Structure formats: structure tokens, C-alpha cells
Amino acid sequence: DTEVTQTPKHLVMGMTNKKSLKCEQHMGHRAMYWYKQKAKKPPELMFVYSYEKLSINESVPSRFSPECPNSSLLNLHLHALQPEDSALYLCASSQDGGLAGDYFYEQYFGPGTRLTVT
Amino acid sequence: QKEVEQNSGPLSVPEGAIASLNCTYSDRVSQSFFWYRQYSGKSPELIMSIYSNGDKEDGRFTAQLNKASQYVSLLIRDSQPSDSATYLCAVTNNAGNMLTFGGGTRLMVKP
Numbered sequence: 001d002t003e004v005t006q007t008p009k010h011l012v013m014g015m016t017n018k019k020s021l022k023c024e025q026h027m028g029h030r031a032m033y034w035y036k037q038k039a040k041k042p043p044e045l046m047f048v049y050s051y052e053k054l055s056i057n058e059s060v061p062s063r064f065s066p067e068c069p070n071s072s073l074l075n076l077h078l079h080a081l082q083p084e085d086s087a088l089y090l091c092a093s094s095q096d097g098g099l100a101g102d103y104f105y106e107q108y109f110g111p112g113t114r115l116t117v118t
Numbered sequence: 119q120k121e122v123e124q125n126s127g128p129l130s131v132p133e134g135a136i137a138s139l140n141c142t143y144s145d146r147v148s149q150s151f152f153w154y155r156q157y158s159g160k161s162p163e164l165i166m167s168i169y170s171n172g173d174k175e176d177g178r179f180t181a182q183l184n185k186a187s188q189y190v191s192l193l194i195r196d197s198q199p200s201d202s203a204t205y206l207c208a209v210t211n212n213a214g215n216m217l218t219f220g221g222g223t224r225l226m227v228k229p
Contacts, residue, residue: 042206042220042221043162043206043219045216045217048215055215056215056216088161103149103150103169104149104210106164106167107152107164107217109154109162109163109164110161112160
């Protein structure tokens with residue numbers, strides 16, 4: 001089973017709202033990721049959590065705040081977003097955030113949350 | 119220079135033909151390579167991973183890796199209209215702790 005779930009599927013929020021995106025996996029994976037994907041572009045990495053600790057922050061604005069309450073859950077808290085932040089937000093997980101020998105673990109994506117900021 | 123490059127397409131092939139998708143990368147130390155399929159409005163789905171030079175086959179899909187030439191390809195045999203999607207090539211970065219995605223190739227399989 002390689003299922004990653006995300007809620008909500010769609011979210012519309014105003015620029016003054018605070019909302020959260022949620023991601024869950026029950027594969028025993030120890031690394032979880034947030035990506036942002038704009039239309040007709042590839043996913044862009046935002047954050048990486050490895051063993052519940054933030055290991056990579058790709059210079060993401062502070063209006064995006066990640067949280068990893070436990071090894072199965074990943075949240076992305078949103079506050080004071082801009083219309084240009086509208087995108088598909090993807091969560092992914094992998095067995096580990098490091099390497100299995102010389103090889104990188106496979107990442108599996110959730111279905112995403114389509115975010116619209118008005 | 120982009121780190122991972124793909125022809126954006128669209129690549130149009132007739133049903134039943136072989137579709138050949140190519141990807142080049144710039145970082146010689148990259149060790150892990152992945153192909154994802156993404157249908158319009160959906161999330162990327164992992165279809166192949168390859169780590170060693172040569173071919174790796176899985177059903178109708180074959181991934182080919184040539185580290186000396188820094189390219190990885192995906193062949194889809196007996197292409198079906200349901201294969202019509204964007205195919206994303208992903209390569210590990212030089213630190214080996216994240217993936218870099220190519221821009222994707224849009225494949226259209228015509229009945």
C-alpha cells in the first residue's frame with residue numbers, strides 16, 4: 001500500500017484567513033515532504049521532514065508554516081497568503097529522507113490540495 | 119542551465135506504437151532516477167525508478183539509464199490512449215537528499 005491522503009481536496013481562502021492543510025500516511029515512512037505545483041510546471045520542493053524534524057526549508061516565506069505532530073502526520077499552516085500562492089499543494093512520503101546506500105528512497109505523492117487565494 | 123531537461127512536447131504517437139521519452143541531467147553525481155506520470159489535474163504517480171546503468175523493465179514500461187551520457191529515458195510499449203499524460207523525470211541532487219524535477223513531457227496517444 002502506497003497511500004498518502006490529503007485534506008481538504010479543495011480550499012478557497014481570503015488573504016486574511018488562516019487555514020491548514022493536512023497529510024497522513026500509514027506506510028511507516030519516516031520522511032515527509034511538501035511541494036507546490038503551479039499549472040504546467042513541475043513540483044517545487046518546499047519542506048522536508050525527516051524523523052519528525054524539519055531537515056530542509058527551501059527558503060519558503062514565513063506565511064507557510066509546516067508542522068509534523070508525529071511520524072504519520074504532516075500539516076501546512078497558511079496565513080496571510082497572496083493570490084500568487086494559489087496552486088496545487090502536494091504532500092509526499094518516503095521510507096527515509098536519506099539514502100539507502102547510494103540510492104534515494106522512492107517518494108509517493110498524495111492527491112494534493114487545490115488552493116485558491118482570493 | 120536547467121539541471122533536469124525534458125522536451126515539453128506534446129509527443130504524439132498512434133495507439134499501439136512505442137513512445138520514447140527522454141531526460142538529460144547536469145549533475146554527474148546523481149544516483150537515483152525516477153519517472154512519474156501525471157494526469158491533468160491529478161498528482162504525480164511513480165511509475166519507474168532506476169539506479170544502475172542499463173534497462174529496467176516493468177510491464178509495458180522500460181527505463182533506460184546511461185550515466186556516462188547523463189540521460190535517462192522511458193519507453194512505453196503498445197501505447198494506449200490512457201497513457202496520455204505528462205511524464206516527469208526526477209533526479210536526485212548532488213547532496214542526495216532531494217529530487218529535482220524536469221519540466222515534464224506531455225504525451226498524447228491517438229486512437
